[in-house]
Amino acid sequence: MSHRQEFENKDVGLIDVLDVVLDKGVAIKGDLIISIAGIDLVYLDLRVLISSVETLVQSKLNGDGQLSSEQFDKEKEALDHVTKT
Amino acid sequence: MTELKYLYGIIPTDEINQTPLPSFKGLDEQHELYNIAFDGMEAIVCDLEESEYNESALEEKTSDVQWVHEKAFHHHEAVMKLHEIYTVIPMKFATIYSSKTNLEETLTKHYQEMTRLLSWLKGKEEWNLKIYCDNDSLRERTAAHNLTIEEKKKEIEQMSPGRQYLEKRKLDRLIDQQLEKEKEQHSSSIHDQLATSCVKTDIKKNWNKDVTGRTDEMCWNSVYLLENQDVEKFLGKVKQLQAEWKEAGFTLELTGPWPAYHFSKLK
Numbered sequence: 001m002s003h004r005q006e007f008e009n010k011d012v013g014l015i016d017v018l019d020v021v022l023d024k025g026v027a028i029k030g031d032l033i034i035s036i037a038g039i040d041l042v043y044l045d046l047r048v049l050i051s052s053v054e055t056l057v058q059s060k061l062n063g064d065g066q067l068s069s070e071q072f073d074k075e076k077e078a079l080d081h082v083t084k085t
Numbered sequence: 086m087t088e089l090k091y092l093y094g095i096i097p098t099d100e101i102n103q104t105p106l107p108s109f110k111g112l113d114e115q116h117e118l119y120n121i122a123f124d125g126m127e128a129i130v131c132d133l134e135e136s137e138y139n140e141s142a143l144e145e146k147t148s149d150v151q152w153v154h155e156k157a158f159h160h161h162e163a164v165m166k167l168h169e170i171y172t173v174i175p176m177k178f179a180t181i182y183s184s185k186t187n188l189e190e191t192l193t194k195h196y197q198e199m200t201r202l203l204s205w206l207k208g209k210e211e212w213n214l215k216i217y218c219d220n221d222s223l224r225e226r227t228a229a230h231n232l233t234i235e236e237k238k239k240e241i242e243q244m245s246p247g248r249q250y251l252e253k254r255k256l257d258r259l260i261d262q263q264l265e266k267e268k269e270q271h272s273s274s275i276h277d278q279l280a281t282s283c284v285k286t287d288i289k290k291n292w293n294k295d296v297t298g299r300t301d302e303m304c305w306n307s308v309y310l311l312e313n314q315d316v317e318k319f320l321g322k323v324k325q326l327q328a329e330w331k332e333a334g335f336t337l338e339l340t341g342p343w344p345a346y347h348f349s350k351l352k
Binding site for chain 1: 153158174176178180215289292296297316321323324339340343347349350351
């Protein structure tokens with residue numbers, strides 16, 4: 001089997017496609033009916049980010065704040081140590 | 086009814102004379118792809134109803150991530166199909182012209198450049214590399230194998246508890262910096278070894294985990310343009326590097342062949 005057969009069109013994920021067709025390719029601006037600058041990966045990046053932040057907030061609201069307050073206490077304790085020395 | 090022109094790519098007329106355009110459904114899943122001849126070049130397009138794909142309709146559609154994903158994949162598949170048969174200048178996703186006249190005016194403006202680009206791209210293809218790494222295990226390794234860090238740890242052990250806390254945090258930052266440096270160095274040495282058999286290369290921005298949806302971290306993102314006859318050797322090199330870096334926690338993911346998306350530039 002040639003290397004090409006082994007690699008060709010394998011494991012192409014959504015990120016690979018988006019990284020190519022939204023980021024690159026010829027775009028002759030000015031003549032287009034829409035400005036495609038609006039839909040780039042940065043924009044998608046933000047949207048995905050927003051949805052994941054929302055999930056995070058949601059899980060915190062559902063009473064899952066235990067971990068962070070524990071962490072806060074630990075950090076406070078450590079800071080107390082520093083101020084004592 | 087007014088029809089817009091969705092442009093997929095430009096191919097040379099002599100190649101389409103040899104192999105006719107295969108049948109392929111367009112973006113709206115209704116209209117077929119067809120070619121508009123233009124003085125030695127063919128614009129591959131599909132028609133779209135103005136009422137459904139005008140500026141405000143598109144704005145609404147593109148705010149739907151699912152729609153963008155689906156249609157970006159369609160664009161990819163269509164241009165890939167062209168690339169399998171012809172030399173192609175690939176267009177960016179959602180390159181839409183208001184009319185045939187409007188499209189022709191644009192082609193006229195860039196005619197010389199496109200002709201040159203088509204003959205330059207003939208017999209070349211693009212391959213894309215993304216390197217991912219297991220950050221946690223790499224960090225442990227960095228922390229364990231670095232002499233400066235090792236010395237620092239011993240120093241800290243002798244300090245008072247409060248001081249230790251502060252110094253440990255500083256040390257954490259030092260390890261992070263060292264880790265970033267190592268990732269960059271390793272990736273760029275992999276890149277340099279691959280670049281030798283390429284016509285052109287480019288280094289792109291890394292995407293974070295929210296975008297990639299992976300548990301490991303992207304630490305390198307690069308693209309390579311190759312002559313067809315050099316691909317086999319290049320892929321052999323990639324295979325060798327994949328095996329070489331696996332142990333150290335680096336995963337090299339290569340995709341291709343792509344149409345020359347990153348190397349088709351018009352002024």
